[in-house]
Amino acid sequence: MYPSQGIDARPLHVAICGAGISGFAAAIALRNQGHIVELYEKASFSKEFGAAIGVPPNGTRVLNHLGYNRHRARAVDYYGVTIFRFHSCARHQEWTTVHRVDMHNELRYLAMKPDGKGTPAKLFLSSAVESCDAKNGVLRLASGKTRQFDLIIGADGIDSKIRSSVVGKVVDAPIAPKPAAIFRWCMPVEVLEGRPDLDWIMTEGIQGSRVTSSAEGHFLVSYLCRDKKVINSLAFHIDKRDQTKFPKNVASSKEEMLEEFKQYxxxxxxWIQLAEGVRHWQMRTLPVLDTWVNGHTCxxxxAAHAMFPTLGHGAAMGLEDACVLAGLLPAGTAPSQVNERLRAFEHLRKDRDEWIAHQSEIQALDPEHWGIFERSHEQQDKMMLYDAPKVAADYYNKHFAHKQAPAFLESAHL
Ligand SMILES: Cc1cc2nc3c(=O)[nH]c(=O)nc-3n(C[C@H](O)[C@H](O)[C@H](O)COP(=O)(O)OP(=O)(O)OC[C@H]3O[C@@H](n4cnc5c(N)ncnc54)[C@H](O)[C@@H]3O)c2cc1C
Structure with a gap:
């Protein structure tokens, strides 16, 4: 018989490895469900870098569900791709651009604020995880300490340590066959003062994104963040240097960028000559994993599906994952029910994340696909109408609330 809800009804004790956007989103969603959450983060967060990211409507839907305040995060409306429904004239839900650090701070606040729902999440900084016994929920920290949890979530990014404990082997994100890379930098709008020759940056449509592309596949993209006080820019190119010679994310310079974009x-x-604090990112995609779930760990x-940023969906997919996962684990979920919920999570999420990762890669590397997602009604709808809170609630109500096990769970081994 399918196990009933509420056996051993105590909050789940959850470890989240990695306090990035996905980790904090999961922490908020799980504390809201009444669970006890601990976040283990390798970094000290004393120096955070990053640049702005776009949050498409499907990501916004999750953020709204989590209680995110876009004004605190100083997010800016994005009208670059504004899509209207032909029958209702409605605009796809809010699309914004936000500095990654501002979004991170807002999510951290929501996860840890004392007056929110449930118990505030605890954050352990400078606490790298090393591995885990995925099946039994035993986490190993780099310090050598071990702790037992009902659920371990590997949200430790592209170089995840938890990934090998889940899939049983090391899987890395390789250098792409055509090594795509991005220079990223942010500048305050004041740098434009007294520069009428650069007026075009603010006057020619930066409310959306300014995209200037070359025949060789270079893209120069700029958009605003931080209450329109900061201009975020990124410069996409195929990097002809030996990619094995330098790290994935490294400090760079305007000189390197000028050399690459000299035909502009x-x-x-x-504009490039004004750049300060430039960083260079290799773009990498994680190969499709056999599974994202093992015992009490997911x-x-x-960590599950690092993707090229070409469709601006990497963070949004982490937000959707967090929301769907927590939606399947309401208060009263027993530790003995965790594995079936994790497998339901994988069933709901894996195909979608891998499809978006694949679309992001071909969008970047295959010129025939450049821009197709903006033209294809089917692709837009599939990406942006996805409603993660509803997906989780519908699935939970159909398969778990009424104790009718989904077929794939009945046939599988725990
Ligand atoms: C150039 C570029 C542009 C992008 N633009 C967009 C965009 O417009 N829209 C969008 O949606 N996405 C975008 N993305 C993708 C987005 O930034 C990522 O998908 C997202 O940040 C992933 O979040 P995460 O929390 O899963 O992983 P991460 O942000 O990598 O967080 C992982 C966390 O785990 C920690 N960690 C790592 N190892 C350990 C360990 N051993 N122990 C403990 N902690 C550990 C890390 O310190 C980090 O805090 C872009 C990415 C790039 C590179």
Whole structure:
């Protein structure tokens, strides 16, 4: 018989490995469900870097569900791809751009604030995880300490340690066959003062994103964040250097960028010449994993499906993962029910995340696909109408609330 809800009804004790966007989103969603959450983070967060990211409507839907305040995060409306429904004139839900650090701070606040729902999550900084006994929920920290949990979530990003404990072997994100890379930098809008030659940046449509592309596949993209006070720019190119010689994310310079973009018109070169604090990111996709779930452990976000940023969906997919996972684990879920919920989570999420990762890769590397997602009604709807809170609630109500096990769970081994 399918196990009933509420056996051993105490909050689940959850470890989240990695306090990035996915980890904090999972922490908020799980504390809201009444569970006890501990976050183990390798970094000290004393120096955070990052640049702005776009949050498409499907990501916004999750953020709203989590109680995110876009004003605290200083997010800016994005009208670059504004899609209207032909029959209702309605605009797809809010699309914003936000500095990654501002979004991170807002999610951290929601996960840990004393007056929210449930118990505030506890954050352990400078606490790298090393591995886990995935089946039995035993987490091993790099310090050598071990702790037992009802649920371990690997949200430790593209170089995840928890991933090998889940899949049983090391799987890394390889250098892409065409090594795509991005220079990223942020500048305050004041740098434009007294520069009428650069007026075009603010006057020619930066409320959306400014995209200037070359025949060789270079893209220069700029958009605003931080209450329109900061301009975020990224410069996409195929990097012809030996990618094994430097790290995935490394400090770079405007000189390196100018060399790569030297064929651009003087109008654009002048903008690049102002750049400070440039970083260079290799773009990598994680191969499709056999599974994201093992016993009491699962993977979410970049740890499960790191993808190219071409469709601006990496963070949004981590948000969706977190929301669906927590939606399947309401208060009263017993530790003995965790594995079936994790397998339901994988069933709901894996195909979608892998499809978006694949679309992001071909969008970047295959010129025939450039821009197709903006033209295809089917692709837009599949990406942006996805309603993660509803997906989880519908599935939970159909298969778990009424104790009718989904077929794939009945036939599988725990
Ligand atoms: C150039 C670029 C542009 C992008 N633009 C967009 C965009 O417009 N829209 C969008 O949705 N996405 C975008 N993305 C993708 C997005 O940034 C990522 O998908 C997202 O940040 C992943 O979040 P995460 O929490 O899963 O992983 P991460 O952000 O990598 O967080 C992982 C966390 O785990 C910690 N950690 C790592 N190892 C350990 C360990 N052993 N123990 C404990 N902690 C550990 C890390 O310190 C980190 O805090 C972009 C990415 C890039 C590179």
């Amino acid at each position: 018109a003087p109008k654009y070169i002048k 993977l979410i976000g970049d």
